[in-house]
Amino acid sequence: MKGTLRGAWIVFLKDARSEFRTRYALSAILLFAVASVALAGFVLRGAMLDERQAAAVVWLIVFFAAATGLARPFVQEAESGTELLLRQAARPEAVWLGKFAFSLGLMAAIELIVFPLFGAFLGVDVRRPGWLAAVAAAGAVSLSGATTILAAMVAKARARSSVFAVAALPVLLPPLVLLVEASGPAFGVSVGAGQPREALLAVMSYSGILIVLSWFLFPAVWEE
Amino acid sequence: MRIVLGIWMVVVVILALLVSPPLLGLGDAGRIFYFHVPCAWVSFFAYAVAAYCGARYLLSRRADWDCKSAAASQIGLLFTVLATASGAVWAEAAWGQWWNWDPRETAVFIVLLVYGAYFALRMSIEQPEQRAAISAAYALIAIVPAIFLIYVAPRLVESLHPSPVLPGGEEKGSIEPFIRNVLFASLAGFTGLFVWMWRIQTRIERIALGKDAQL
Numbered sequence: 001m002k003g004t005l006r007g008a009w010i011v012f013l014k015d016a017r018s019e020f021r022t023r024y025a026l027s028a029i030l031l032f033a034v035a036s037v038a039l040a041g042f043v044l045r046g047a048m049l050d051e052r053q054a055a056a057v058v059w060l061i062v063f064f065a066a067a068t069g070l071a072r073p074f075v076q077e078a079e080s081g082t083e084l085l086l087r088q089a090a091r092p093e094a095v096w097l098g099k100f101a102f103s104l105g106l107m108a109a110i111e112l113i114v115f116p117l118f119g120a121f122l123g124v125d126v127r128r129p130g131w132l133a134a135v136a137a138a139g140a141v142s143l144s145g146a147t148t149i150l151a152a153m154v155a156k157a158r159a160r161s162s163v164f165a166v167a168a169l170p171v172l173l174p175p176l177v178l179l180v181e182a183s184g185p186a187f188g189v190s191v192g193a194g195q196p197r198e199a200l201l202a203v204m205s206y207s208g209i210l211i212v213l214s215w216f217l218f219p220a221v222w223e224e
Numbered sequence: 225m226r227i228v229l230g231i232w233m234v235v236v237v238i239l240a241l242l243v244s245p246p247l248l249g250l251g252d253a254g255r256i257f258y259f260h261v262p263c264a265w266v267s268f269f270a271y272a273v274a275a276y277c278g279a280r281y282l283l284s285r286r287a288d289w290d291c292k293s294a295a296a297s298q299i300g301l302l303f304t305v306l307a308t309a310s311g312a313v314w315a316e317a318a319w320g321q322w323w324n325w326d327p328r329e330t331a332v333f334i335v336l337l338v339y340g341a342y343f344a345l346r347m348s349i350e351q352p353e354q355r356a357a358i359s360a361a362y363a364l365i366a367i368v369p370a371i372f373l374i375y376v377a378p379r380l381v382e383s384l385h386p387s388p389v390l391p392g393g394e395e396k397g398s399i400e401p402f403i404r405n406v407l408f409a410s411l412a413g414f415t416g417l418f419v420w421m422w423r424i425q426t427r428i429e430r431i432a433l434g435k436d437a438q439l
Contacts, residue, residue: 149361149365150365153345153358153361153362154345156349156351156354156358157345157348157349157358158348158349158350159348163344163345163348166340166341166344166345167341167344167345167362169337169341170334170337170338170340170341170369171338171341171365171366171368171369173334173337173369174334174369174372174373174377177377202376206368206369206372209368210365210368213364213365213368214365217282217361217364217365220282220357220360220361221357221358221361224353224354224357224358
């Protein structure tokens with residue numbers, strides 16, 4: 001286990017350094033996020049979004065921003081021809097964990113940009129920032145956990161970027177719907193106290209199952 | 225098998241359309257219940273079979289399991305389309321609208337997208353062994369949203385859809401014995417239909433793979 005964690009840390013550092021040099025994924029994701037929030041603000045100018053609509057728009061922006069960049073860690077290996085080298089250098093579990101950690105970092109960056117911008121551009125008040133942070137953390141783990149193995153699959157396909165969005169959206173729709181439900185109290189929805197908590201627990205259970213399954217399936221996908 | 229299945233299905237159709245009393249306060253339109261429920265059941269059963277065959281492929285690396293998994297997914301997709309269409313007919317008869325964004329209706333539609341994505345991914349990989357391994361892994365991943373959407377999500381959100389009438393449902397034993405027996409006969413018939421179609425589709429997949437001679 002210690003060897004796996006060390007390997008994962010090395011894979012994470014490699015991806016982070018590579019990203020720091022090129023800034024490809026980060027700049028694409030952040031530009032997309034800023035453009036989407038600005039577009040939503042412009043299209044909805046003057047419209048009074050209720051809390052549920054605000055939660056739905058913000059999570060859709062987060063999802064599509066993620067879809068533009070979360071395939072990058074694996075697609076980059078396939079495009080630069082370093083897949084075989086990485087397969088020789090690290091165990092599959094270490095690769096999965098390292099890539100998952102890198103995707104989690106990208107998701108955190110997306111959320112740190114999208115949520116404040118969304119609040120500022122659309123004039124949406126966050127009533128419970130602590131709750132929103134908890135939901136956003138669950139969302140980041142959920143989206144990056146599910147997309148790590150999907151990105152590894154898509155890296156072997158033709159037309160990778162379009163296939164990634166097609167493959168990821170249906171799998172991520174259940175947590176997205178639940179994240180919208182769970183975000184309600186953060187924007188001021190007055191619903192029964194149990195409902196958003198149940199939605200948050202459901203997101204965490206769904207993500208937990210997908211992450212465990214991905215962990216076991218990843219070697220079969222990666223070594224093929 | 226074909227003859228027994230054919231006779232069975234004819235009897236089910238006669239019982240459902242001509243003998244069974246109108247049900248659920250929907251008049252004759254409610255008879256679609258005998259076909260809608262089995263279509264939904266078969267689609268989920270097919271996805272479970274696809275996941276099982278996918279797991280067997282990953283353990284054995286025998287191409288035949290990939291053929292079986294792909295065949296089950298294709299038939300599952302077909303029955304999901306039929307369940308969605310028959311559900312829309314039922315919705316129009318019951319609530320006056322073809323589509324209501326009801327959680328269970330929407331859940332089945334998302335399952336359709338999940339397995340549509342399975343084929344988009346499968347068709348985009350050229351190398352057969354890679355395609356088989358990745359399809360098998362995706363079939364196993366896809367069963368998680370399928371279970372969640374069909375069994376968990378409708379229980380978290382209020383639904384117009386009637387509660388499940390099969391064993392384990394909240395209204396167990398609440399439907400007339402005759403109607404329940406016809407429904408079970410229809411479920412058995414549709415399951416047999418699935419097995420028959422699955423075997424044919426598996427042979428087609430084997431031929432497409434050029435593996436028929438080796439198997």
